[in-house]
Amino acid sequence: xxxxxxxxxxxxxxxxxxxxxxxxxxxxxxxxxxxxxxxxxxxxxxxxxxxxxxxxxxxxxxxxxxxxxxxxxxxxxxxxxxxxxxxxxxxxxxxxxxxxxxxxxxxxxxxxxxxxxxxxxxxxxxxxxxxxxxxxxxxxxxxxxxxxxxxxxxxx
Numbered sequence: 001x002x003x004x005x006x007x008x009x010x011x012x013x014x015x016x017x018x019x020x021x022x023x024x025x026x027x028x029x030x031x032x033x034x035x036x037x038x039x040x041x042x043x044x045x046x047x048x049x050x051x052x053x054x055x056x057x058x059x060x061x062x063x064x065x066x067x068x069x070x071x072x073x074x075x076x077x078x079x080x081x082x083x084x085x086x087x088x089x090x091x092x093x094x095x096x097x098x099x100x101x102x103x104x105x106x107x108x109x110x111x112x113x114x115x116x117x118x119x120x121x122x123x124x125x126x127x128x129x130x131x132x133x134x135x136x137x138x139x140x141x142x143x144x145x146x147x148x149x150x151x152x153x154x155x156x
Contacts, residue, residue, distance in 0.1 A: 001084030002028045005049070006074040007038040009087045009107040014043040016129040021114045023048050026085070032073035055080055061100065066092035078102050108137065108145055115149045123149040 003026040010031070013019045022029050023046075030052040036045060045051070059076040067075075071093040078086040078097070085105045088094055097104055105113065108127070115123045124146055131137060137145075146152050 001026050002030070002081065003085045003087055003105075004074055004078045004081060004083045005029055005031050005035065005087040006089070006093065007031075007035045007068075007070040008089045009110065010035070010039050010045075010049075011042045012089070012107045012130060012133065012135050013110065015133045015135075016126060018111070018114075018120075018126065019043070019046070021110055021119060022087070024119050025110065025113055025117070029087075030077070030081070030083075032070070032077045034069040034073040038068070038070045052077060052081075062096065064092070064096065067096070075100065075102065107135070108141070112145055112149055122151065124151050 003022065010019065013021065028050065029048065030050045032054055033051060036051045039045060054073060054076055058072060059079050062072040062075045071090060074086065074088065075093065075097055079100060084103060086097055086102045087105055087110065088097060089106045094104055107130070111120065111123055111126045114120045120126055127137060127142060127145065
């Protein structure tokens with residue numbers, strides 16, 4: 001399955017040493033140029049993440065004051081390619097992507113999918129690692145994800 005990613009999930013997964021999960025979950029991961037630039041200070045993109053130019057330019061629907069360049073380009077590229085998933089965390093960008101009928105997954109969804117596929121032994125450990133980097137996860141979402149992962153008894 002093809003996936004287009006924004007910067008923040010790549011950065012978050014790199015910080016906890018789990019960027020490789022994207023390679024396991026998706027047949028091809030692509031990012032637009034703005035995402036490649038935004039991730040440069042933190043993430044050295046592996047060769048299996050491909051930078052892809054926008055064929056049709058920035059979609060006018062993605063030009064919003066609430067979106068950064070990476071988010072706008074990632075959504076625009078997704079409108080062109082119609083990937084199986086757009087990997088995106090930021091709430092304003094997610095709302096826009098849903099309104100444009102794009103299929104989303106966030107950093108936490110990637111971790112949950114990896115746990116379900118047997119790529120991670122424990123979701124709680126990974127979420128706690130994310131929290132330690134400053135990643136925000138509300139307590140209700142944290143508990144819901146543990147429940148979905150079959151780890152509810154591990155608590156938070």
